[in-house]
Amino acid sequence: DAGVIQSPRHEVTEMGQEVTLRCKPISGHDYLFWYRQTMMRGLELLIYFNNNVPIDDSGMPEDRFSAKMPNASFSTLKIQPSEPRDSAVYFCASSLVGWGRTDGQPQHFGDGTRLSIL
Amino acid sequence: RKEVEQDPGPFNVPEGATVAFNCTYSNSASQSFFWYRQDCRKEPKLLMSVYSSGNEDGRFTAQLNRASQYISLLIRDSKLSDSATYLCVGQGNFNKFYFGSGTKLNVKP
Numbered sequence: 420d421a422g423v424i425q426s427p428r429h430e431v432t433e434m435g436q437e438v439t440l441r442c443k444p445i446s447g448h449d450y451l452f453w454y455r456q457t458m459m460r461g462l463e464l465l466i467y468f469n470n471n472v473p474i475d476d477s478g479m480p481e482d483r484f485s486a487k488m489p490n491a492s493f494s495t496l497k498i499q500p501s502e503p504r505d506s507a508v509y510f511c512a513s514s515l516v517g518w519g520r521t522d523g524q525p526q527h528f529g530d531g532t533r534l535s536i537l
Numbered sequence: 538r539k540e541v542e543q544d545p546g547p548f549n550v551p552e553g554a555t556v557a558f559n560c561t562y563s564n565s566a567s568q569s570f571f572w573y574r575q576d577c578r579k580e581p582k583l584l585m586s587v588y589s590s591g592n593e594d595g596r597f598t599a600q601l602n603r604a605s606q607y608i609s610l611l612i613r614d615s616k617l618s619d620s621a622t623y624l625c626v627g628q629g630n631f632n633k634f635y636f637g638s639g640t641k642l643n644v645k646p
Contacts, residue, residue, distance in 0.1 A: 450632050461638045462581070462624070474631055484552040510580055516611055516632055523569025 421445070423529035431535045436454040437499040442504045443492055444513030452526060453486055453496050458471050462510075468494065469516075501536045508533050540566040541627045543637035546568045550615055551645055552633055558640045566627025566635035571598055572610050573624040575639065583622055584610075615644045 424443040432438060433493045444451045452467040466476040479486070483502070488494040498505050512526040541558040550556050558622040562570070570587035585592065587608050598611040608625055625637040 430562070462636045464634070464636075468630065475633060488645070507579050508578075513635075514632065523571070523586055525583045525626075526634055527583070527584060531580050 423513050423527055425509075425529035425532055427532060428530060429533045429535075431537065432464075432501060434502055435500045436506075436536075437497065438464050438501045438534060438536075440496040440509050440511075440531060440534070442494045442496070442511030444494070444511070445466050446492065447515070448513035448527075449516045450514045450516055451488060451494050452512040452514075453494070454512065455507045456510060456531075457507045458498055465496070503536045506534055538563065539630070539637070540635035541625055541637040543640050545623050545638055546641060547637045547643050549645060552615055552617060554615045554640065554644075555611065555613050556615055557612075558625070558626035558642075559607055560608045560609075560637050562604070562625075562627040562635070562638075563606045565631045565633075567603075567606070568630070569628040570601055570608050571626040571628070572597075572624050573595075573636075574622055574624055575622045577621075584623070590608075602626075612642075615642075617646060635644040 426441045433524045453465040454462050456462045465478045466486045468488045471533050486496045508531045510531045512528045515524040540563045557608045572584040573581040573637050574584045575581045580612045585594050587601045588644050591600040600609045604631045622639040622641050
């Protein structure tokens, strides 16, 4: 079975440009998560969706960041305009519904997008 | 205070050693628990789920103590390939996952 698929794998762009990161979750998974990871701040949850609806976007750093999930098999994370401090690895993950159960359902991560803003 | 807290390490151990990691969690992150492994410049990968009765997978044993709100991971007979960062994860309401900052393990020959 295909795992979580992210594109692009690497992105290098200049400050001020729009950046779009893409994610295809595992088929059948109800939840999709966007994370950002840096050496300084570790793994940070940006936003997550349930059945294509945003549940918690409290981790989105500012209005320059936006995320959409137009259907169950696709999500985007956009940064406009991009800044050098946005440089990080961005991970997408998906899971089945697990809360309220005793066995839990783990997240599965994509390979990540390594973003460098010059 | 973070919902899930871990000792960042690093833990430097020789091959063959037994090493244990602990993490503590808050009420927000208290439904289900997992250990993930992350290699440098790679994505986190599920190592094992943590069940209330404790569970074992080969050289790895995970335990959960709900009364004291901590989770542990024991690695026996460490291999060089076990060198990585180990992330403790708690799952809370509405399927929100809380990741610890990770514990770095270096296994040396």
